[in-house]
Amino acid sequence: MLVLEFLLGMVLTAVIMPTVIKKLKQSKEQAVIRVLGPDHQQKAGTPSLGGAVFGLVTLIIVFCLPSTYHDSRSLTTILALSVGFASYGLIGAVDDVLKLVNHADDGFAFKPKLLAQTVSAFLVMLLLWAMHVPAGLNLPFVGVVYLGVFYLVFLWFWLVGWSNATNLTDGLDGLLTGLALIAYGAYTLMAVRAENWAMVSFNIVLMGSLVGFLLFNKPKAKIFMGDTGSLAIGAGLAVESIQLHAVISLLIIGLVFVIETLSVIIQTISYHFFKVRVFPMAPIHHSFEKFGWSEWQIDTAFWLFGLGCALIGLWLF
Template sequence: MIEQVLLFTLLTSFLVAVISSPFFIPFLRRLKFGQSIRDEGPKSHQKKSGTPTMGGIIIVLALVAGTYAMTAKFFTVTAETNLLLLVTLGYGLIGFLDDFIKVVKKRNLGLTSKQKLLGQLVIAALFYWGLMDIGISTKINIPGTDFGFELGWFYPVFVLFMLIGASNAVNLTDGLDGLLAGTAAIAFGAFAVLASTMLHYEAAIFSVAVVGAVLGFLVFNAHPAKVFMGDTGSLALGGAISAIAILTKMELLLVIIGGVFVLETLSVMIQVTSFKLTGKRVFKMSPLHHHYELSGWSEWRVVMTFWLVGLLFASIGIYLEVWL
């Protein structure tokens, strides 16, 4: 039963994304919602300037359609499903406002960092309040073991850190055509497998809906991209994957399954720290995918390599949770 539901969910969100994109992309182009490219970024990216952005709206609409269509048909829409959608839509809205300001002002700066952080904190606080309402455990499990530790009063801080950290980490990964869409599909696919195995069917359905949505979007986002997801998509995906990890009590496993996102974030932290302390840069450019670009790799080679690394991390995560 659940296998058929997951398959129908995947197909529904995929088809919604694929069918709506050819209508939505020209609409964005007519509104002149084009991407502004950073002057300090790789010079090869300047030709991408003007490519329609805010395509994350397609992803969000498709995953919501897939989630509600299948959940409402085969199950009761639960508080867990609504919490997942709260974080996804909330962080997606923050990203939308950021993208909207960028395209209207024709610059690469949208919301200020303080404004963005405030919005993320508000959504995270609402999510935590919902977690307490359903009585979620404040114990953290160690992947691959039967051990765990109780966070108690520190758990809400941990939840806030996870949501904000994951959304920003995923956002950093969105820098090449198809890079984030592919790595996100792999990571959410891993959580779908684990959630289904652990009988967290709401999270499994939601995860599969995201996979279908980003794969449908990838049809138009693969190199050369016809549309970018923008912060609308990347922040929504980052919030969604951390919310899934929290609701299924696989918080620490997110670090492994989302290993690509972690590496991208670490590269930025290392670059900034090194430059401030020594005046020297460790990488040619951060986040990490730009380092390989400037090392002579083609964009497609970088993307494919990161997809394979993401698949390796996802496989390790599944192995630790299921077979150990």
């Protein structure tokens, strides 16, 4: 059954994608490439919004599966995951559409985007509360540390933070798609161990859809996932780490995302206060481009590092 779910997600995405690419190219509403940093102007004209395809394919298949409605735990698990994944994907879609319509590399303004992410986080919190998820963090060698009302603040930070971390990582063809496959693969194994079969099904379908998308997103990409896909991927991982009572595991399994985000924070602070660039360019994957690495070389190195982190995370948790 799991093999069928994977193939269904992969085949549907792969079949639909060429039509979407064709329609987006005909519409002339295509991605605007940033002028700053490595020369990516050869990518100008590449359609975006690919994340909408694999996201919708995943959600439609998951809600058509009998296992989704097997019991109340399965349904609530899928609802919390889907609301997190879909709501942040919708925020990304608005951002992508605004960029395309305005022919600019900035879409959603910071404050309304943060407000939308906060509202989405609140909806996920309600569903997690309905699932009776303990208001605490399960820390290695320590046990569960209960945070009380501050757990709500943590959940907000976790969802908003991880959705933006994966968004920052989506800067090269295929990079985030491959890393997402690795991270969701790790959480699939953790979900099997926890006997959370609803989460297993969700991840298997999503991974199949991501493989179908990667066929068109590998260097040189025929379509980008856009914020629609990158925000959804991060939010989904954040929700799963919470549902599995292993939030700290994401810091290891998703260490590449952490490093990418830290590189931006460090670069911003160092340049703002000291006019010094710590990295040739941030996020850090662009620094490797400055060193002369090809996109395939960077993808391969980051995927292997991400795989190593995922294996360590699985061993620890």
